Amino acid sequence: MAKFKKNKSGDLPAISTASLPDIVFMLLFFFMVATVMRDSTLMVQNTLPAADQVQKLDKKDRVIYIYAGKPSSRYIETYGTSAKIQLNDKFGTVEEVGAFVLAERAAKRQELQNVLTTALKVDSDTKMGIISDIKQELRKVNALKLNYTTRVGDYTQNFN
Amino acid sequence: MARRKSPEVNAGSMADIAFLLLIFFLVTTTIETDSGINRKLPPMEDQIDPPIIRQKNIFTVVVNKNNQLLVEEELTDIKDLRNLAVDFLDNGGGSGEEACDYCQGNRDPRSSDNPDKAIISLKNDRETEYKVYIAVQNELVAAYNVLRNREFARLYPNEALTYVEADLRYSDPRTSPDDKSSLKEKLDVIKALYPQKLSEAEPSKVN
Numbered sequence: 001m002a003k004f005k006k007n008k009s010g011d012l013p014a015i016s017t018a019s020l021p022d023i024v025f026m027l028l029f030f031f032m033v034a035t036v037m038r039d040s041t042l043m044v045q046n047t048l049p050a051a052d053q054v055q056k057l058d059k060k061d062r063v064i065y066i067y068a069g070k071p072s073s074r075y076i077e078t079y080g081t082s083a084k085i086q087l088n089d090k091f092g093t094v095e096e097v098g099a100f101v102l103a104e105r106a107a108k109r110q111e112l113q114n115v116l117t118t119a120l121k122v123d124s125d126t127k128m129g130i131i132s133d134i135k136q137e138l139r140k141v142n143a144l145k146l147n148y149t150t151r152v153g154d155y156t157q158n159f160n
Numbered sequence: 161m162a163r164r165k166s167p168e169v170n171a172g173s174m175a176d177i178a179f180l181l182l183i184f185f186l187v188t189t190t191i192e193t194d195s196g197i198n199r200k201l202p203p204m205e206d207q208i209d210p211p212i213i214r215q216k217n218i219f220t221v222v223v224n225k226n227n228q229l230l231v232e233e234e235l236t237d238i239k240d241l242r243n244l245a246v247d248f249l250d251n252g253g254g255s256g257e258e259a260c261d262y263c264q265g266n267r268d269p270r271s272s273d274n275p276d277k278a279i280i281s282l283k284n285d286r287e288t289e290y291k292v293y294i295a296v297q298n299e300l301v302a303a304y305n306v307l308r309n310r311e312f313a314r315l316y317p318n319e320a321l322t323y324v325e326a327d328l329r330y331s332d333p334r335t336s337p338d339d340k341s342s343l344k345e346k347l348d349v350i351k352a353l354y355p356q357k358l359s360e361a362e363p364s365k366v367n
Contacts, residue, residue: 011165011167011168012167012168012170014168015170020178023178023179023182024178026182027178027181027182030182049290049291049294049295050291050294051196051197051294051295051297051298052298052302053197053298053301053302053305053324054195054196054197055195055196055197055198055327055328055331056193056194056195056328056331057193057194057195057196063194117198119194119196122290123290124289124290124291124294125289125290125291126289126290127286127287127288127289127290128284128285128286128287128288128289128290128293129286129287131290131293132284132286132362135201136362138201139201139202139203139204140204142203142204143201144200144201144202144203145198145200145201146198146199146200146201147194147196147197147198147199148196148197148199148294148297149194149195149196150195150196150197150294150298152195155238155294155295155298155299156295158291158292158294158295159238159291159292159295
């Protein structure tokens with residue numbers, strides 16, 4: 001009957017935790033893959049308007065982002081409350097948009113340079129004047145593909 | 161007397177907890193993809209010889225600085241814009257060479273001849289709010305999509321798709337190249353039936 005001898009000490013046998021690192025690594029890899037790094041901190045308010053007739057934006061490496069809107073609360077003291085354009089991580093003027101787009105385009109791979117889209121991420125309360133100025137600058141540098149980035153939702157949400 | 165060892169804490173359920181977390185995040189995370197309204201700006205060079213467009217083929221939409229909408233010289237609510245645009249595009253009032261055999265509109269001689277001729281002209285003020293502008297753009301794109309959906313369903317009933325869904329499928333990277341080329345053919349046919357002709361005027365300073 002030695003085979004069925006009871007564990008004399010009464011302790012529970014330790015469960016192997018050898019697979020724990022695997023699990024933690026799996027989690028880690030998942031988040032590494034799924035996380036989208038935001039490459040520039042927003043310095044403007046950026047509540048996007050809603051629209052439902054939207055198309056998906058191209059792959060990230062084919063897009064140049066331009067932000068516009070009122071400066072965020074911590075920049076209001078320095079920059080005032082009128083709408084500003086944000087290029088990468090600093091405020092820019094309308095005249096700088098063209099140079100910025102050209103610089104961004106030159107930094108992309110050769111085969112992508114002709115298929116770039118400019119995404120305008122503009123706060124919904126911005127006036128159209130600044131956007132028209134940006135559009136004129138984009139036309140000057142021949143960056144004609146444009147995307148008004150929106151949130152997906154019914155357009156009536158824009159009216160309240 | 162031998163001291164009894166304190167029992168080890170059972171860590172066996174740790175894996176379960178980790179999996180639970182993993183599944184929770186898998187389900188809740190939406191990998192963010194930006195979406196928006198795509199537009200193409202006109203190139204800078206001036207047209208030397210602008211084509212003559214008859215007034216009845218232009219559908220004017222003006223948004224003023226108070227975010228009010230003027231459609232064909234009449235103050236309009238944005239809710240009606242989509243239907244007005246559909247009516248205009250789908251009118252098909254032309255005859256002879258300019259006739260439109262697939263249009264289902266009223267064939268009003270005072271409205272557009274055919275969808276290929278019909279142009280929507282959008283003009284906004286510098287003081288117009290961006291969200292209103294987007295709402296107007298959205299409704300105008302919606303008008304085109306309504307008509308394209310209709311034609312897609314009529315010409316390709318076996319697809320069991322709408323134009324918009326087909327377009328989404330086409331731009332999805334998971335779609336196989338064979339599907340893509342067959343979809344592209346169909347999408348191009350529909351696009352040719354209702355080409356998106358949306359012209360934007362440079363904004364006025366005062367309005």
